Amino acid sequence: MNSSKIPNYSSDSFKLLPFLTKSGVSIVFTIGLFSLFHTSNKILEGWKSLLPTVTSEIDTSRLIIQKIQGVSELTTTVFVMDAVVPTSSSRKIGDWVVGETNLLYLARGEVRAGLDLSKIDEDSIITEDNNLTITLPAPEILDSKIDVTESQVYDYDRGFLSLGPDVAPDLQTQAQRETLKKVIQSACQADILNQANEKAVLTVTQLMENTGYDSVDVKTTPSKQCKG
Known part of the structure; x- marks a missing residue:
């Protein structure tokens, strides 16, 4: 009758058992971590594909517009003119003039022309092959006024026996309106809008x-004012 042999294990073999067990557990644990890391990466990549793409491009057109609008006051041109404007008013009885009042006004008028740079938008800015083109809005007369500190009534005469009407304030207002018309007309003749x-x-x-463009081309727009 054959009897099976029992393997002969030395005491040293049993000493290696804890080490092999620990090593096996370590290997299994390492493989588990690697698999978990690999799976997590795939999950993260899947999430990233679902998120919208964020770009770091700067809206250069908006920055250019803000920069230009900051110098709006530097683009204005001022025209100043002194004028002598006579005005008059009559007192009548029927068709007969019985008295006349004359006022002579020395006035200084001022016209300010320029460009309203707040009208610049993205359509006004074109960038192509590192070349910048800016189209400016049309120039316009922004303001016209009488400098009252430099203006005065030079002469006021109600005529013979002061029979003319006493209407100095009305005649002065009329003179100021006439002055503004003359100053605006003269400013247009002096080509203030082109200036x-x-x-x-x-x-x-x-x-x-110094914005880094190879070339900068600034174009103008014709004005409809000062015509006719």
């Missing part, structure tokens, strides 16, 4: 010099 355009082109071109 405003030239000043704006120079200012905006200098402003854009």
Whole structure:
């Protein structure tokens, strides 16, 4: 009758058993961590694919617009003119003039023209092949006024026996209106709108010099004012 042999294990073999057990557990644990890390990466990549793409591109057009609008006051042109304006008013009885009042007004008028740079938008800015093109809005007369500190009534005469009507305030107001018309007309004849355009082109071109573009082209828009 054959009897099976019992393997002969030495005492040293039993000493290795705890080490092998621990090593096996360590290997299994390491493989588990690697698998978990690999799975987590796939999950994260899946989540990223669902999120919207965020770009770091800067809206250069908006920055350019803000920079230009900051120098709006530097693009204005001022026209100043002194004028002598006579006005008069008559007192009548029927068709007969019985008295006349004359007022002579020395006035200083001021016209300010320029470009409303707040009208610049993204459509006004074109960038192509590192070249920048800016189209400016049309120049316009922004303001006209009488400088009352430099204006005065030079002469006020109600005529023979002061029979003319005493209407100095009305005649002065009329003289100021006439002065403004003359000053605006003279400013237009002096090409104030083209001057405003030239000043704006120079200012905006200098402003854009150090923006990194190979070339900067500033274009103007014709004005509908000062015509006719």
